[in-house]
Amino acid sequence: GAGVSQSPSNKVTEKGKDVELRCDPISGHTALYWYRQSLGQGLEFLIYFQGNSAPDKSGLPSDRFSAERTGGSVSTLTIQRTQQEDSAVYLCASSWGTVSGYTFGSGTRLTVV
Amino acid sequence: SQQGEEDPQALSIQEGENATMNCSYKTSINNLQWYRQNSGRGLVHLILIRSNEREKHSGRLRVTLDTSKKSSSLLITASRAADTASYFCATDLSGSARQLTFGSGTQLTVLP
Numbered sequence: 211g212a213g214v215s216q217s218p219s220n221k222v223t224e225k226g227k228d229v230e231l232r233c234d235p236i237s238g239h240t241a242l243y244w245y246r247q248s249l250g251q252g253l254e255f256l257i258y259f260q261g262n263s264a265p266d267k268s269g270l271p272s273d274r275f276s277a278e279r280t281g282g283s284v285s286t287l288t289i290q291r292t293q294q295e296d297s298a299v300y301l302c303a304s305s306w307g308t309v310s311g312y313t314f315g316s317g318t319r320l321t322v323v
Numbered sequence: 324s325q326q327g328e329e330d331p332q333a334l335s336i337q338e339g340e341n342a343t344m345n346c347s348y349k350t351s352i353n354n355l356q357w358y359r360q361n362s363g364r365g366l367v368h369l370i371l372i373r374s375n376e377r378e379k380h381s382g383r384l385r386v387t388l389d390t391s392k393k394s395s396s397l398l399i400t401a402s403r404a405a406d407t408a409s410y411f412c413a414t415d416l417s418g419s420a421r422q423l424t425f426g427s428g429t430q431l432t433v434l435p
Contacts, residue, residue: 214365243422252411252427253366266422301365311356311368312423 212236214315216302222321223292231287231318235304242285243305243312244277246298253301259285292322329412329429337434342399344429346412347392353415355388356423357397360409369397369410404435 215234223229235242244256255269259279270276274292279285289296299319303312330345346355354373358366372379372388372395379386385398399406409430413423 245425253425255422255424258422269422299364303366311371312358312366313368314358314365316365 214302214304214313216300216315216318218318219316220319220321222323225294225322226291228288228290229292229320231289231300231302231320233285233287233302233304233315235283235285235302236306236313237283239304239306239313240282241305241307242279243303244285244287245301245303247301247317248298256287256300289320292320294322296320297322329410329426331429332427333430333432335432335434336402338402338404340402342402342406342431342433344397344410344431346395346397346426348395348412348414349393350414350416352390355386355395356413356415357384357386357395358411358413358425360411360428366411399431402431402433404433407431407433 217232221229240261242259245253246256247253257264257270257277258266261282262279274290277287297320299317301314301317303314305312328347336342352374354371356371357369359369360366370379370381370384370386372386374390383400388395409428411425411428413425415423
């Protein structure tokens with residue numbers, strides 16, 4: 211596609227429910243990244259994919275967080291048993307290599323009530 | 324702690340003035356990038372400067388990099404109200420880390 215697409219753009223969920231966030235990167239971009247941003251803060255790295263493999267999962271905050279990428283394209287970030295501290299904007303980015311600039315999606319604003 | 328730290332945290336200027344934002348980092352880098360963010364959503368890539376470069380221009384943007392001081396600056400000349408946004412530096416670290424590490428950002432407000 212023309213840009214990085216994320217869905218949903220907004221998600222309100224009850225504490226304890228599972229949520230799934232989707233990222234559709236730019237076609238041909240091999241690298242895909244998930245970050246999250248709390249209100250007024252910088253970006254916190256979550257996970258990075260090169261193709262379908264995730265060489266670096268070091269940023270995932272707990273075992274409630276998981277991500278996968280299939281076909282070298284779409285990625286999903288799953289948060290199980292959501293907590294209020296999970297509320298943030300979840301940003302996905304892709305790039306065609308690891309030494310080029312990122313293209314970001316518009317993010318998913320997750321609110322856990 | 325953050326690899327990149329922007330300074331100042333907030334900057335308010337009049338339209339037409341120049342805006343300068345600084346970024347300091349701690350470890351060796353492959354490159355440093357600047358991004359802009361409006362309204363807390365997606366970031367837009369502005370410019371990338373490699374570790375062997377000292378200065379780069381793109382339109383009204385000028386970026387400098389001093390690897391000896393581990394610092395970079397972003398200059399926006401002849402600012403416009405539309406430049407109001409948060410600006411982040413991001414470092415691509417040398418070594419095994421392959422993801423960008425972002426600073427906490429500078430909130431720029433350009434007053435008309």
